[in-house]
Amino acid sequence: MLVEQIMTRDVVTLSPDNTLQEALDISRRHRVRHLPVVKDGNLVGLISDRDLRAAAPSILDKAGDDSILCDVRVEQLMVKEVITAHPLDFAEDAASQIYKHFIGCLPVVTQDKLVGIVTERDVLRTLVEMMGVNAPTSRIEVEVPDKSGMLAQISDLLRARRINTSAVMVFPSEKEGYKTIVFRIRTMDPRGFIKDIEAAGYRVILHPYAVTDGEV
Missing domain, CATH: 3.30.70.260 (ACT domain)
Incomplete structure (x- = not known):
């Protein structure tokens, strides 16, 4: 099975110029945990909901300044060295990369153009299907x-x-x-x-x- 068979093609993305507040709102609205950052169709970074939560002031910190999320741009927080997959990679190789590097997703690119994303959930779903446990057996x-x-x-x-x-x-x-x-x-x-x-x-x-x- 190939990556292109298990990846999500309709990817929710960000621009480097989005604010962290906009990124957080998009993450919550679409219920996604990993947001590739794209400029002119090219993948330039990746940011996760964990990154966004870490940057947000704690609700226990009364002196916290919520405006920081509106002042900081995604490009200032995003990971720029992103581990990626190719659509024709084997699904098990993508799973190995996710496991090896302790990451939650792999953006899928062709000639630097983002064409999809593979997440831990995609890998787990594929494993369940390949092992035949989603049917009476x-x-x-x-x-x-x-x-x-x-x-x-x-x-x-x-x-x-x-x-x-x-x-x-x-x-x-x-x-x-x-x-x-x-x-x-x-x-x-x-x-x-x-x-x-x-x-x-x-x-x-x-x-x-x-x-x-x-x-x-």
Whole structure:
């Protein structure tokens, strides 16, 4: 999945000449936490609601001067060295950048022109969709030897049961020489599939049912 598939295209932006009060009003009106700063269509900075709140006088400070928000321009507070993404970047690479740099968003640019924005929420929504948890499914974890062909063998068992798969993930196992395959499958009663896995000699680590005796 690419960044252009998950990004928000209708981006709320600011001008460097906007005041902090205007920026705060826009942030509240549109309920957005990250505001790219654009000049002539080019991305020149980024400001967040956290930056704006930090600049605002505390409500506990009786001597605080509210007029400061009207006197200071966005360009004086904005971050100018902005980490960005390209529309054709992979979504997981964008997620890695957000995680690595402890940031809340990535403006998406093409030749310095702002074309979208990817936020933490976009990444989380994409993860939920990719893992198949936004639809009725069952989650099965299977421990298999860490060698080629294991996924195909388990998939053959699914095909024999005519069970469709929503998502598959592979993780290292705590047991040396093994790996864990996690399936999201489109059935609410996976007991037959679980029995097939165990009959094939593999260990089911986690599943929603205890397998009972008798035919399924």
